[in-house]
Amino acid sequence: MRKPTPYSILELATIGVNFTPTEVFKNSLTLAQKAEQFGYERFWLAEHHNMKSIASSATSVLIGHIAGGTERIRVGSGGIMLPNHSSLLIAEQFGTLGALYPNRIDLGLGRAPGTDQVTAQAIRPDRMQAVYKFPEELRNIQQYFSTDNQHAKVRAPIAEGVTMPMYIxxxxxxxxxxxxxxxxxxxxxxxxxxxxxxEALNIYYNTFQPSPYLEKPYTMACINVIAADTDAEAEKISTSLIRMMLGVMTGNIDYVQPPTEMTSELKQILQNPAFQKMLKYAFIGSKETVKQKTKGFLKETGVDEIMVASHIYDPEARVKSFQIFSEVMKEL
Structure with a gap:
């Protein structure tokens, strides 16, 4: 029989109108503590810059905040945008986190900027060169975590020998x-x-080469979930997500807005092909509705683990949505 599929959370620490960053970080920790109770495998923090609606910019700092307030759940980066950073400093930061919270920290690495091009240039003027060196920088981090690096001229001693699972x-x-x-x-x-x-999953499965880090392929895919007691309630809650994504698509990013009734204008926006394309895997509805959509997604993709993002204005409604999704995954 197939083993139960692990389920995890991707947290962007989105800022709702009338919320302060301090409140957002407190709510993120509360969610992580609840997620631990609900059986979630991981709680990952994103990296975004120059977006007033997202508070997850200093990813390593937030990982420490979440890990320090929880006991068992794995905490990591979803992810560190490596071309924005020095591989040595990332090794030092995550080596420190790994020493503080042994066997609980994950290092997810990506190469996108996590922002617009002007801001990306401000973060690191030679960023495009760093993008091309992404594989090399990845191997540098692996080397810094290796005990074999103790005789090198450049070291991250705090990282050497620390167990640090890495994800692309x-x-x-x-x-x-x-x-x-x-x-x-x-x-x-x-x-x-x-x-x-x-296409990406097929490439990964068909060309995977075993390594000292992983014997066989392991895949995760992220979806959006807004779950509530009824389809109608979830639809209303989702109006915050629709407005947020519209802002992203039009370059008019704003704070997450409170939900409203589903209007004809919002329904029209939902029918836009670009919008439907972006939110193809947004599962919105009651427990049973989300369950059927999630079941289909797992069957179609065959991924080993599912990760969930959820942009909901009200913190209590957000916790409830994640609770419902945990029940879905336990039943599946």
């Missing part, structure tokens, strides 16, 4: 090739970029 994140086929070649777990961002999901 992506939304295109390029990342699939890299994850397969390096023999690392692969995480696909199907919650906002579903177009190449199946």
């Amino acid at each position: 994140l992506g939304s295109s086929t390029d990342s699939a090739h890299l994850a397969a070649k390096e023999g690392l777990p692969y995480v696909f961002a199907s919650h906002f970029a579903p177009t190449h999901l199946f």
Whole structure:
């Protein structure tokens, strides 16, 4: 029989109108503590910059905040956008986290900027060179965590010998090739970029090369979930997500807005092909509705683990949505 599929959370720490960053970080920790009770495998923090609606920018700092307030759940990055950073500093940061919270920290690595091009240039002027060096920088981090590095001229002593599972994140086929070649777990961002999901998974499975880190392929895919007691209630809650995604698509990013009744204008926006494409894997509805959609997704993709993002204005409604999804996964 198939083993139960692990389920995890991707947290962007979205900021709702009338919420302060301090409140958002407190709510993120409360969610992580509840997720631990609900049986979630991991709680990952994203990296985004120059977006007033997202508080997850100093990813390593937030990982420490969440790990320090929980006991068992794995906490990690979803992910560190490596071309924005020095591989040595990331090794030091995550080596420190791994020493503070042994066997609980994950390092997910991506190469997207996590922001607009102007901001990306401000973060690191030579960023495009760093993008091309992504595989090399990945191996540098692995070397810094290795005990074999203790005689090197450049070291991250705090990281040497620390267990640090690494994951390749992506939304295109390029990342699939890299994850397969390096023999690392692969995480696909199907919650906002579903177009190449199946092509990327096929590439990863068919070209995977076993490594000291992983014997056989391991895949994760992310979806959006808004679950409530009824389909109608979930639809109303989802109006916050619709407005947020509209802002992303039009370049008019704003704080997450409170939900409203589903209007004809919002329904029209939902019918837009670009919108439908982006939110192909947004499962909105009652427990039974979300269950059937999730069951179909798992059957179609065959992924080993499912990760959930949930952009909900009200913190209590958000916790409830994740609770309902945990019940769905336990029943599946």
